[in-house]
Amino acid sequence: MESQNKVSNSFDGTTGTDSKQVVGMPRTLSNCDLILRVVALLLTVTSAIVLGVDKQTKIVPIQIVPTLPAVNVAAQAKWHYLSAFVYSMVANIIASSYAAISTLMVLGSRNGKARLGLAQIIAVLDILMVGILFSANGAALAIGLMGYNGNSHVRWNKVCNVFDKFCDQAAVSIVLSLLASLAFTALILLTLLTFHKRFAR
Amino acid sequence: MESQNKVSNSFDGTTGTDSKQVVGMPRTLSNCDLILRVVALLLTVTSAIVLGVDKQTKIVPIQIVPTLPAVNVAAQAKWHYLSAFVYSMVANIIASSYAAISTLMVLGSRNGKARLGLAQIIAVLDILMVGILFSANGAALAIGLMGYNGNSHVRWNKVCNVFDKFCDQAAVSIVLSLLASLAFTALILLTLLTFHKRFAR
Numbered sequence: 001m002e003s004q005n006k007v008s009n010s011f012d013g014t015t016g017t018d019s020k021q022v023v024g025m026p027r028t029l030s031n032c033d034l035i036l037r038v039v040a041l042l043l044t045v046t047s048a049i050v051l052g053v054d055k056q057t058k059i060v061p062i063q064i065v066p067t068l069p070a071v072n073v074a075a076q077a078k079w080h081y082l083s084a085f086v087y088s089m090v091a092n093i094i095a096s097s098y099a100a101i102s103t104l105m106v107l108g109s110r111n112g113k114a115r116l117g118l119a120q121i122i123a124v125l126d127i128l129m130v131g132i133l134f135s136a137n138g139a140a141l142a143i144g145l146m147g148y149n150g151n152s153h154v155r156w157n158k159v160c161n162v163f164d165k166f167c168d169q170a171a172v173s174i175v176l177s178l179l180a181s182l183a184f185t186a187l188i189l190l191t192l193l194t195f196h197k198r199f200a201r
Numbered sequence: 202m203e204s205q206n207k208v209s210n211s212f213d214g215t216t217g218t219d220s221k222q223v224v225g226m227p228r229t230l231s232n233c234d235l236i237l238r239v240v241a242l243l244l245t246v247t248s249a250i251v252l253g254v255d256k257q258t259k260i261v262p263i264q265i266v267p268t269l270p271a272v273n274v275a276a277q278a279k280w281h282y283l284s285a286f287v288y289s290m291v292a293n294i295i296a297s298s299y300a301a302i303s304t305l306m307v308l309g310s311r312n313g314k315a316r317l318g319l320a321q322i323i324a325v326l327d328i329l330m331v332g333i334l335f336s337a338n339g340a341a342l343a344i345g346l347m348g349y350n351g352n353s354h355v356r357w358n359k360v361c362n363v364f365d366k367f368c369d370q371a372a373v374s375i376v377l378s379l380l381a382s383l384a385f386t387a388l389i390l391l392t393l394l395t396f397h398k399r400f401a402r
Contacts, residue, residue, distance in 0.1 A: 082352065082355070083343075083346065084339075087339075116397065119397070120393070120397050123393050124390060124393070130335070131331065131386060134332050134336040134339065135338055135339030137336055137339065138335065138341075138343070139339035139342060140343075141340060142284075142288075142339070142340035142341075142344050143343050143344075145284060146344070151282070153282040153283070154282070154283070154360045155358065185328055185332060188389065189328065191393065192325075192393070192396075195393075196317065
């Protein structure tokens, strides 16, 4: 029991704290949490917008009959032509919606009750967002790189030499989404750090 | 102070626990943690092996000159021809190595000291594994689906109608890797649950 009391007494060094403060985050970490959520919101929204407006039309010469000269055809590249980009868009919309809702929830619960239950739900959903965003980024990056380099083994030609603007804009969207997934990762680390800080005292 | 004491007194209901037990996991959750690490290890190792031995040779008719009949050529599909599969392989090797090391660390620290510092490092690395594995799965899945379906917009033909065995084996590897990433996600949830259980009492 002695060691228990030792831990118990050093459980929270701040004076005048109530039970809500004990189960919640210290003010500094709580502010970091809020900032990270807003950053994640901005990054996912911007990533979705950059990808959503991404399209490019190019005049491409196509050889229909080998003996006749090539015919110029207007070819268009749109984000929803590739399922990996569709997944990236859906993932960013889900993540931005969640970032907005969780920001409001964290703000609203700052002086409210039932912080532990809320913290549990938010922590689980943060992890879910990391999984969704990282898999979406991996998918979009794999297809993006294939577009830039192509692959001779499967005879998939690169398309970014033609649709350069489209590829660059998709790359920007992927980088923004990648930063957002790192922000959500930092949020989980922050939650773990909060609990560890409590125990370490 | 009253509420602090309330939390402090109800901090750990078990009798005869020492300070190491207080900062560590309860026995049941600790066993779950260990089982999940072994499961993650088996899944990542199997996924890497299934992908590593994945190759298929097929005789494909290729038209070299339009006026002459097609020439039969032996075409080979190997996992390292596609960078997404290489990334998946590297991710699974890293994750399996980490799963093995962390299993030993958790086993070794069960009756040892400095559990909090170790728990911090392991929790951070668990999150890192989730990020690496989910992005690798997303990448491999995007390329795999492209192989199954192709895409008429970018003129990438499907290849899984020819290399059926290769694609099926890659799909098995991706599913195993996906299950491993879920095991690592469960490990983070378990860490959070451990801390939440402590606070909720």
